[in-house]
Amino acid sequence: MQFTQSTVGRKILMAVTGLILISFICVHLLGNSSVYWGADGINAYAKHLHDLGPLVWIFRLFMLAVFGLHILFGIQLTLENRAATPGNYAVKRLVRANFASETMIVSGLVLLAFVVYHILHFTMHLTNPEISASHLPVDALSRPDVFTMVVLSFQKFLISLIYVAAMVFLFLHVSHGFQSFIQTFGFNNGPSLHILEKVSKGFALVLLFGYISIPILIIFGIVKI
Amino acid sequence: MNLTLYVWRQKGPKDLGKLEQYEAPNVSPDQSFLEMLDDVNEVLIKTGKDPIAFDHDCREGICGMCSTVVNGRPHGGQDRTTVCQLHMRTFKDGDSIYIEPWKAKAFPIVKDLVVDRSALDAIQNAGGYTSCHTGGVPDANAVMISQPAAEYAMDAAECIGCGACVAGCPNSSAMLFTGNKVAQLAALPQGRPEAKARVKAMTEALKECGFGNCTNHYECQAACPKGIDVKFIAKLNREYIKSLLP
Structure with a gap:
């Protein structure tokens, strides 16, 4: 049987693509945190990325492929799992699974919708054209003015709310996914599992607080133009 | 103690199956779960009804034949215990107990609580x-x-x-x-x-x-x-x- 059809093969594919996606969101968070250095931070960071030219597109296509595989196999495995399970028990008590592990497909699909919205919003400037229209695309040093765009966006309560809510789903998805890929790669000798699960939750919390700090500090006016 | 049982009854692999209610009177706390079912079956047989089919063999927790989901937990959910070694002292007088077979597409139900493994x-x-x-x-x-x-x-x-x-x-x-x-x-x-x-x-x-x-x-x-x-x-x-x- 092909690796891509095997039950364990696809588990490993989910783990590898998941690990790449987690690495990406870590780097993305580090990049985003340059917003705390003001326009000089995040605009300079944006200019560096723009200057990479075709490399940016190679990276984007790579991430698209990884994201696509993770989603496709995730949906396929979920459908198979539903098909393997006939009618529900009249009474069912789960003791080891948790809300995050049971709702991976839901949190995953919400994150997919969020990523589409996020790209339409910040990369393509399509969802709130009035924000882009209200300021110059570049700052005084002719760097892309990401700082103004981000601050004006998150000053809108609804946009901030969407971002914070999406990050709660990211927390759920990563809190199960992080320890899950470690188990899938076989790095669990039994006693290590409880530690791994705690580390996984802690890591997901760091991501949650890291990401939501930006809209929250902007909406409370602590970070402003 | 007196218990109310809700047991999955299914005549055969193609039957739809449903939960049926039974009373289990005068259950001794020293009985095992399967002995309690034996008593219920005795009454069913005496009244000319079809007894509840369930798998069992050694009743010592080592053969792996017993296979029943009790109140939503396989084998009843007591730590490291098969359902044959689950004793009625873990239940209280007046309890309702839901008894269902293993449910998985790969384990077709043969009859009642018996599945093909x-x-x-x-x-x-x-x-x-x-x-x-x-x-x-x-x-x-x-x-x-x-x-x-x-x-x-x-x-x-x-x-x-x-x-x-x-x-x-x-x-x-x-x-x-x-x-x-x-x-x-x-x-x-x-x-x-x-x-x-x-x-x-x-x-x-x-x-x-x-x-x-x-x-x-x-x-x-x-x-x-x-x-x-x-x-x-x-x-x-x-x-x-x-x-x-x-």
């Missing part, structure tokens, strides 16, 4: 063995096995093949069962030569039998009456990764 045999037959010459008794200690390896293999071999891991799994996956077999043989020198072919064949059989995929809920470990650790699934994953390498 041959799918586990199919996984075992796919590679859960070592190919070796039989005949003369080999010399003792001809193949040296370290104490930790022997203990590890014995921990995996504790599996009694009851299928509670499948019944407890939200995905109806038999990955813990398969992991035990793969890990047990991979830990021993006799099992090493066929390790690569074994892990591939057994995980393929798992899929072909219609079991779901493992998504690391670890519900199997909680359901296992022998408390078998999901570290054996991690071992299966390592063995699978090794099988891909040249």
Whole structure:
């Protein structure tokens, strides 16, 4: 049987693509945190990325492929799992699974919708054209003015709310996914599992607080133009 | 004590099946769960009704035949206990008890609480063995096995093949069962030569039998009456990764 059809093969594919996606969101968070250095931070960071030219597109296509595989196999495995399970028990008590592990497909699909919205919003400037229209695309040093765009966006309560809510789903998805890929790669000798699960939750919390700090500090006016 | 039972009744594999209510009067706290069902069946037989069919054999918690979900937990949810060793002292007078069979597409219901678990045999037959010459008794200690390896293999071999891991799994996956077999043989020198072919064949059989995929809920470990650790699934994953390498 092909690796891509095997039950364990696809588990490993989910783990590898998941690990790449987690690495990406870590780097993305580090990049985003340059917003705390003001326009000089995040605009300079944006200019560096723009200057990479075709490399940016190679990276984007790579991430698209990884994201696509993770989603496709995730949906396929979920459908198979539903098909393997006939009618529900009249009474069912789960003791080891948790809300995050049971709702991976839901949190995953919400994150997919969020990523589409996020790209339409910040990369393509399509969802709130009035924000882009209200300021110059570049700052005084002719760097892309990401700082103004981000601050004006998150000053809108609804946009901030969407971002914070999406990050709660990211927390759920990563809190199960992080320890899950470690188990899938076989790095669990039994006693290590409880530690791994705690580390996984802690890591997901760091991501949650890291990401939501930006809209929250902007909406409370602590970070402003 | 007096109990109310809601038992899954299904005449045959094609019947739809439903929960039916029974009264279990004068249950002794010293009875085992299956003895309580025996008493209920006695009454059913005496009144000319069809007794509740359930699997059982040793009633000592070692054969793996009993297979009943009690109040939503395989084997009733008492730590490291098969349902035959679950005693009525864990219930209170007036309790309602829901009794259902293992539910998984790979385990078709034969009747009432009896399911066909041959799918586990199919996984075992796919590679859960070592190919070796039989005949003369080999010399003792001809193949040296370290104490930790022997203990590890014995921990995996504790599996009694009851299928509670499948019944407890939200995905109806038999990955813990398969992991035990793969890990047990991979830990021993006799099992090493066929390790690569074994892990591939057994995980393929798992899929072909219609079991779901493992998504690391670890519900199997909680359901296992022998408390078998999901570290054996991690071992299966390592063995699978090794099988891909040249």
